[in-house]
Amino acid sequence: xxxxxxxxxxxxxxxxxxxxxxxxxxxxxxxxxxxxxxxxxxxxxxxxxxxxxxxxxxxxxxxxxxxxxxxxxxxxxxxxxxxxxxxxxxxxxxxxxxxxxxxxxxxxxxxxxxxxxxxxxxxxxxxxxxxxxxxxxxxxxxxxxxxxxxxxxxxxxxxxxxxxxxxxxxxxxxxxxxxxxxxxxxxxxxxxxxxxxxxxxxxxxxxxxxxxxxxxxxxxxxxxxxxxxxxxxxxxxxxxxxxxx
Amino acid sequence: xxxxxxxxxxxxxxxxxxxxxxxxxxxxxxxxxxxxxxxxxxxxxxxxxxxxxxxxxxxxxxxxxxxxxxxxxxxxxxxxxxxxxxxxxxxxxxxxxxxxxxxxx
Numbered sequence: 091x092x093x094x095x096x097x098x099x100x101x102x103x104x105x106x107x108x109x110x111x112x113x114x115x116x117x118x119x120x121x122x123x124x125x126x127x128x129x130x131x132x133x134x135x136x137x138x139x140x141x142x143x144x145x146x147x148x149x150x151x152x153x154x155x156x157x158x159x160x161x162x163x164x165x166x167x168x169x170x171x172x173x174x175x176x177x178x179x180x181x182x183x184x185x186x187x188x189x190x191x192x193x194x195x196x197x198x199x200x201x202x203x204x205x206x207x208x209x210x211x212x213x214x215x216x217x218x219x220x221x222x223x224x225x226x227x228x229x230x231x232x233x234x235x236x237x238x239x240x241x242x243x244x245x246x247x248x249x250x251x252x253x254x255x256x257x258x259x260x261x262x263x264x265x266x267x268x269x270x271x272x273x274x275x276x277x278x279x280x281x282x283x284x285x286x287x288x289x290x291x292x293x294x295x296x297x298x299x300x301x302x303x304x305x306x307x308x309x310x311x312x313x314x315x316x317x318x319x320x321x322x323x324x325x326x327x328x329x330x331x332x333x334x335x
Numbered sequence: 336x337x338x339x340x341x342x343x344x345x346x347x348x349x350x351x352x353x354x355x356x357x358x359x360x361x362x363x364x365x366x367x368x369x370x371x372x373x374x375x376x377x378x379x380x381x382x383x384x385x386x387x388x389x390x391x392x393x394x395x396x397x398x399x400x401x402x403x404x405x406x407x408x409x410x411x412x413x414x415x416x417x418x419x420x421x422x423x424x425x426x427x428x429x430x431x432x433x434x435x436x437x438x439x440x
Contacts, residue, residue, distance in 0.1 A: 121347060122407060129410060133417035140421050144428050151432070166370065173366050181359035184350075184400045191349045315400045319393045325366075326385035330373035334381060 109303040121305065128309040132316050139320050142275070146268050146327060153261035155254055159239050160265030161332035162251060163228060165219065169329040172215045173321065179208035180318040187311040190304040195297060198307075202291045205314070209284045216277055223266070230267045236260045272324055279317045286310055348405035358399045365392050 107117060114120040150157045186201030227235035239259035242251045253259075290307060293299065299307060369388040377384060398404040403414055 118347075122409065125406070125410060126413060129413045129417075133413070133420070136417055136421050137424070140425060144425050147425075147429065148432050166373070170366065170370050174363055177359060177362045177366065180362075180396065180400055181355060184355045184359075185352060188349065188352055188355065191347070312401055315396050318400075319396050322392045322396070323386075323389050326369055326373075326389050330369060331382040331385045333373045334376050334378075 107302065109301065121308075124305045124309060125312075128312050132312060135316060139272075139275070142268065142272050143323065143327070146272065149264050149268065153258065153264055156239070156258050156261035157265045158332040159242075159251065159254055159259070160228075160262045160269070161328065163223075163226065164269075164329050165222070166329055166333075168215055168219055169325055172212050173325050175208050175212045175215070176318050176321050179205050179212070180315050182208060183311050183314045187304075187308055190299050190307045193300060193302065195294065195300055198294050198299065199291065202287055202294060206284060206287050206291070209280055209287070213277060213280060213284075216273065223270075228262075228266050230263045230270065234263055234266070236262055269328055272328070276317065276320050276324060279320070283310075283314055283317060286313075348402070350399060350402060350405065354399060358395050361395060362392050 110117050110120055114123065182201050182204040186198055186205060189195075189197035189201055223229050224233060226238065227233050228238075236256070236259040239254045239262050240256055241253055254262075287310075290310060365388050369385055372384045372388070373381060375381070397414060403411060
């Protein structure tokens with residue numbers, strides 16, 4: 091850590107990169123430890139989102155017609171576009187990790203910028219969807235009105251959906267609460283991720299990763315892919331599985 | 336110098352851009368498939384197909400984007416333990432809710 095790039099203090103002290111901490115025997119051990127720690131953090135994240143997924147499953151079984159009606163108000167086109175955007179951003183981040191591993195500074199910078207742009211596009215589309223919910227009075231607690239589920243208006247070119255009884259229509263608020271909690275938590279993870287991306291971008295431009303000390307990039311890659319996986323499950327659960335009921 | 340040699344022997348596996356591109360293409364195709372499947376009338380199988388495709392996509396991300404296919408057994412076990420704990424917690428919660436009204440039908 092405090093030694094020059096290649097340290098050879100004594101005969102007992104073997105060569106190692108300057109960023110290898112002295113309590114690790116080898117770089118492989120240091121890498122393994124960092125990766126292990128990151129995965130343990132991601133497991134706590136799985137449990138955190140898992141609680142919300144479980145709540146969704148249980149309430150969906152209880153208030154099934156309300157969840158079906160709520161799900162029908164989401165735009166499949168916007169949801170699909172966002173899924174494609176996020177998967178592509180995972181790909182650009184994976185390429186960023188590859189560029190870092192093979193010490194391509196330009197490629198790393200480009201990958202980080204592309205990942206940032208795709209992340210921004212995802213949040214932009216998400217905010218269009220949130221705005222639509224606000225206009226339609228589908229925001230629980232702030233601006234909510236269940237009457238549109240009791241007397242649904244016909245979409246142009248489509249027959250009107252059957253209305254729900256008032257008590258069941260009011261339970262659509264539970265669907266939208268879970269919708270905002272889950273997509274909101276996911277969006278918060280993306281915002282944090284984009285803050286870290288900007289941090290990495292500045293460091294990459296300054297050449298901080300050129301010496302091969304790329305643990306931060308590798309662990310951030312794991313985080314970004316985890317956020318992608320959460321969306322891979324949110325998309326079918328919120329948008330798709332109730333299409334036909 | 337044996338430690339240095341060990342360092343070189345354990346260089347991390349670098350996944351090639353070709354594999355990343357193939358996985359990304361597969362993920363995008365699966366996204367198209369799951370949307371198409373949601374327009375079919377499959378009854379309860381709609382949910383099964385959608386979640387099946389989601390599990391497949393997540394597995395690809397974990398194995399290739401997150402390098403678990405090329406990682407040590409410790410890392411594989413960590414991911415497996417997390418998955419097991421998650422399924423145990425969800426499964427036990429769901430079994431409670433499913434069996435709560437048992438006998439009162």
